[in-house]
Amino acid sequence: MTNKVINDFSITVGTENGSGSQTSNLTILRAIFKMGIPVTGKNMFPSNIQGLPTWYTIRLSKDGYTARRDEHEIVIAMNPKSFARDVADVLSGGVLFYDDSIKMPIERDDITVYPMAIKQIIKEAGIASNLRTMVSNMVYVGILAEMLGMDMDKIKTALDFHFKGKEKPVAINMDVIKASAKWAAENLEKTDPFYVEPMDKTEGLIMADGNTAAALGAIYGGVQVVGWYPITPATSLVEKMNYYLPQLRTRKDGTASYAIVQSEDELAAVGITIGGAWSGARAMTSTSGAGISLMGEYVGLAYFSEVPIVIWNVQRMGPSTGLPTRTSQGDLNQAHYLSHGDTKHIVLLPGSVGECFEFGWKAFDVAERMQTPVFVLSDLDLGQNQWESKPFEYPDAPMDRGKILWEEDFEAFEAKNGKWGRYKDVDGDGIPYRTVAGNRHEGSSYFARGTGHDPFANYSEDPEVYVQGIDRLNLKYKTARKYVPDAIIDNMDGAKVGIIAYGSTDPAIVEARDLLLAEGLKTDYLRLRALPITDTVEDFIRDHDKIFIVEMNQGQLREIISLEMPKESTKLVSSTLNNGLSLTAEWIRDDILAKKEN
Numbered sequence: 001m002t003n004k005v006i007n008d009f010s011i012t013v014g015t016e017n018g019s020g021s022q023t024s025n026l027t028i029l030r031a032i033f034k035m036g037i038p039v040t041g042k043n044m045f046p047s048n049i050q051g052l053p054t055w056y057t058i059r060l061s062k063d064g065y066t067a068r069r070d071e072h073e074i075v076i077a078m079n080p081k082s083f084a085r086d087v088a089d090v091l092s093g094g095v096l097f098y099d100d101s102i103k104m105p106i107e108r109d110d111i112t113v114y115p116m117a118i119k120q121i122i123k124e125a126g127i128a129s130n131l132r133t134m135v136s137n138m139v140y141v142g143i144l145a146e147m148l149g150m151d152m153d154k155i156k157t158a159l160d161f162h163f164k165g166k167e168k169p170v171a172i173n174m175d176v177i178k179a180s181a182k183w184a185a186e187n188l189e190k191t192d193p194f195y196v197e198p199m200d201k202t203e204g205l206i207m208a209d210g211n212t213a214a215a216l217g218a219i220y221g222g223v224q225v226v227g228w229y230p231i232t233p234a235t236s237l238v239e240k241m242n243y244y245l246p247q248l249r250t251r252k253d254g255t256a257s258y259a260i261v262q263s264e265d266e267l268a269a270v271g272i273t274i275g276g277a278w279s280g281a282r283a284m285t286s287t288s289g290a291g292i293s294l295m296g297e298y299v300g301l302a303y304f305s306e307v308p309i310v311i312w313n314v315q316r317m318g319p320s321t322g323l324p325t326r327t328s329q330g331d332l333n334q335a336h337y338l339s340h341g342d343t344k345h346i347v348l349l350p351g352s353v354g355e356c357f358e359f360g361w362k363a364f365d366v367a368e369r370m371q372t373p374v375f376v377l378s379d380l381d382l383g384q385n386q387w388e389s390k391p392f393e394y395p396d397a398p399m400d401r402g403k404i405l406w407e408e409d410f411e412a413f414e415a416k417n418g419k420w421g422r423y424k425d426v427d428g429d430g431i432p433y434r435t436v437a438g439n440r441h442e443g444s445s446y447f448a449r450g451t452g453h454d455p456f457a458n459y460s461e462d463p464e465v466y467v468q469g470i471d472r473l474n475l476k477y478k479t480a481r482k483y484v485p486d487a488i489i490d491n492m493d494g495a496k497v498g499i500i501a502y503g504s505t506d507p508a509i510v511e512a513r514d515l516l517l518a519e520g521l522k523t524d525y526l527r528l529r530a531l532p533i534t535d536t537v538e539d540f541i542r543d544h545d546k547i548f549i550v551e552m553n554q555g556q557l558r559e560i561i562s563l564e565m566p567k568e569s570t571k572l573v574s575s576t577l578n579n580g581l582s583l584t585a586e587w588i589r590d591d592i593l594a595k596k597e598n
Contacts, residue, residue, distance in 0.1 A: 014053060014086040035196060067583070067585050076098070095114065100115035114188050117187070121180050122176065142180025156170070206392075210356040219360075270311070284364075285309070311373060327379045329556075351503055363376050369402040430473065481532050487528050498541070498547045526540045546596065547573065552577065575592055
């Protein structure tokens, strides 16, 4: 056997969509995490309900890298339909585990091959015939555990978590895993170099997906009204709200202090959200790009009538229906400019599970402070896959309701500023003062108009009045630079080249910078967290000779920054790939090295 490879390889499981393999794969992932080993999981599945091939890749990295890799050192092949591909995907020197009922040729002599007697093991384990299909995937969990040296106690902990402590399903699955490990010990001679050993690098961390984090963040941010319509890959965000809200936001008398309304379509969903926010509630919706397209008219209404709503877009591939189960960052322009006319929306760009939680509550503060729709752009990779994270931190500031007038505020306002008008800017920042339904002051009512209006919400088609209104909205957008999350910068001494990226590309950027440094190229890195861009972003761009903007689309952020900073546009270089898969560090390294002299 060659030298051991410990805690630094990838495991890919090839199964059939709808086969129940997710439980087995998450059991492996969580057990490794509980062993203290940095790990991440990527699920690649088709958009049909069942029948087509699906793959789940688990990356272990002793150095803490969590980006996707193209290489697969260990492949577990359970699906005849993808068997040839799975065999071909094993890295030279790697390992193939396969269901021995698959009678197909394996014409490779550069890999280690281990057949698995799936049916035999299940039968000998005494599993009832009606349960065999459901638990057969646990066979590869047991065999892999034995061959890699995984901790059985950690596997049981993972099963306890998945089945919420229910003894019977935990016992059934654990019996299969133990029987499979015993079979492997007696029938397979280990000749490969791959092992897992305990570490302490996950101490104090949790594992969660971005949609769950966003749901919890919104709950802790005081969400009261949710209008939604199911859509991949955003559905689980509101499903998690439906799970946690009854536990966290139920009054003593058993009634709910919130409303979640599933509507007939996305346009109705955002309409419900606007109605809730206009009445004074903290309101949001979640969807994906196809749903955002349908929301355009109502989002324009909210922008022009200045109603503070939050819209989560868990991005997938487009256009049209696109690839519903593949990831992308293709909706940046759509979110930024949605609706006709000179519309510019605030966009928050979380880059981690922790930021999905943080922006879950912070988006409400920004929306109410700015009195406008706020988009939060996550994506399928960040939203649906499991990520390591520090524990979520409770909001560190009281809710910011912005410039809202209650009855007791009214007279003081008018004594200082004259007659109140819903769209009257008295502070010079573009942000007026608002009232909400239920305010009993006789002067607090107004029409929330989506048509032309003056500062007092009176209908107007006067050209000068319209221009003044649009100019004020543009000023308000510029004011938002003070309130959106600022960019985060990581510099290297002597770097002349900069990288700008956002969202779920961050893990790949972090690793790619180390690879570039090994090639002799120092880079500074700015992770954008919101639009509009701030002074921090502008200064970073001015301070570098060349800026690579890395994103999973055709270069949308480069276009936006070029419009904001036309004099600096020649130094901006797009490094883009939008193929439905999350970026790899190796691809980023190669693309930047290929373009750095151009």
